[in-house]
Amino acid sequence: MTAPWQRYLGPEDEAVIARARFGRRMGFGERPAVLVIDAQRYMVGVDGDDASWPSSCRAVGREAVKAIGQVVGAAQAAHVPCIFTRFEVARDGSDMGVYRRKRDLLQSEHWCLEGSIGAQLVPELAPAAGDLVFVKKKPSGFHGTPLLGYLVDRGIDTLIVTGGSTSNCIRATVFDASSYNYRTIVAQEAVFDRIPISHAISLFDMDRQFADVVAVADVVAYLGARAAPRRADGA
Secondary structure, eight states: OOOTTGGGOOHHHHHHHHHHTOOOOOOOOSSEEEEEEOOBHHHHOOTTOGGGSTTOOHHHHHHHHHHHHHHHHHHHHTTOOEEEEEEOBOTTOTTOTTHHHHSOOOOOTTTTBTTSSTTSBOTTOOOOTTOEEEEESSSSSSTTSSHHHHHHHTTOOEEEEEEEOIIIIIHHHHHHHHHTTOEEEEEEEEEEOSSHHHHHHHHHHHHHHTOEEEOHHHHHHHHHHHHSOOOTTOO
8 A cells, every 4th residue: 555655755765765765665474463552432533513622623533433443353363362452541631741841631521531531541442352542641652661571461563553542542552562562563544633734744754664554455464364264283
């Protein structure tokens, strides 16, 4: 599929990439997990009522949820662990830290306030038995959470990252995953953002040096192969 960042690159950019040999494929490993980052109601809003959901990524978010569902379904069928994060803040903003210096605390049940409908996972995505769900307070799924410990305990070597938004929490999580030396796969149609250029350039930056941006169909095929029964000869 066409890379969404390609339209922003000129000949000089392509020459830099070729000369530095950026963008090699790291490929999938042997023990994957799926990360679903902040696939919450406040992130995708409601069709026809996005105006009342102040952080909604609108239709692109809702379309991405369908793709996330394909990845999660394939993973659960293959008994690959799925880990869901939720971002939420205290109703008085007391746990927002520097984030509150960059934006207002929104007093809306359609935002990510603790206990609000906005902070809930989207109903289309259901954790299965053995999947994990936890709250994070910063962009990265690793910062201040038990994620790394879970991955170490399960012997994970590959993280398939989905969710939103691409330029914020996906990007931060991918950079941390790469820093911990995980093979990091970004499922292209299963991540989303509010602003198209932010989405495209963030995918480019990740694919250039820190992750493989891979079509959802290829991710699902990889997970499906892990669920396929082995032949009697072990092949």
